[in-house]
Amino acid sequence: MDAGIAAVCGALAGSVATIGAALATGWSQREGARIAARAEHVRQRREPRYATYKELIAATDEMRTTFRPFGQGGLGEIPPMNLSLVTSDVLNAANEHGERVKRAWLDTQLAGPRQVSVxxxxxxDCATTIRAMVISLRAANELVSGGHQLPPGSHMEELWRLLSVAVRDLSKLLGDFTRAAQSALDHNGAEDA
Structure with a gap:
């Protein structure tokens, strides 16, 4: 091969290598930018979710702690009905905790993902049940305290049982929610979480 053709081939090889390197560098930079943007997106989703989940966990735990005496019985037993436990302070607590759980629930519905929202x-639903049962039991307590008898078919024992079961369910659901929230926060964002 003569020197002219060798020079052209060398220049051509150099040009192809330069173009290849430029393409690889461009692809690498785009890929790096895509990874950085995805990481920032995941961070921006994680931070508000963390605060939202934390609020629902705190509100639920406070409600669970407040109403624990209504759910405690021996090994799966319902504690005996005691309407005197359902004071106006308990009613106020049910309303306050119920509203706080509701606000946190609304934020969680927006933050997602679906498995956490469910x-x-x-x-x-459990907090609403607790609140409704406390309202009914408080009304019954006021009747009894006022010297009245409960109307026939008032089903206070059944309401007491529902309250007890809801308080126990709240404890289990708090654990379920915490695990679902941790999973959502640990998610790397490769799929839509």
Whole structure:
């Protein structure tokens, strides 16, 4: 091969190598930027979710702690009905905790993902049940305290049982929600979480 063709081939090889290197560098930079953008997106989603989940966990735990005496019986037993435990302070606590859980539940519904929202909805339903049972039992307590008898068919024992079961369910749901929230926060964002 003569020197002219060798020079052209060398220049051509150098040009191809330079173009290849430029393409590889461009691809690498785009890939790096994509990874950085994805990491920032995951961080921006994780931080608000963390605060939202933390609030629902705190609100649920406070409600669970406040109403623990209504759910404690021996090995799966319902504690004996005691309407005198359902004071106006307990009613106020049910309303306050119920509202706080509801606000946190609404935020959790927006923060997602679906598996966390589903458990949060179960918590909200349970908190609503506790609140409704306390309202009914408080009304019965006021009747009895006022010297009246409960009307026939008032089903206070059944309401007491529902309250006890809801308080126990709230404890289980809090654990379920915490695990679902941890999973959502640990998610790397490769799929839509």
């Amino acid at each position: 458990v949060a909805t179960h918590i909200q």
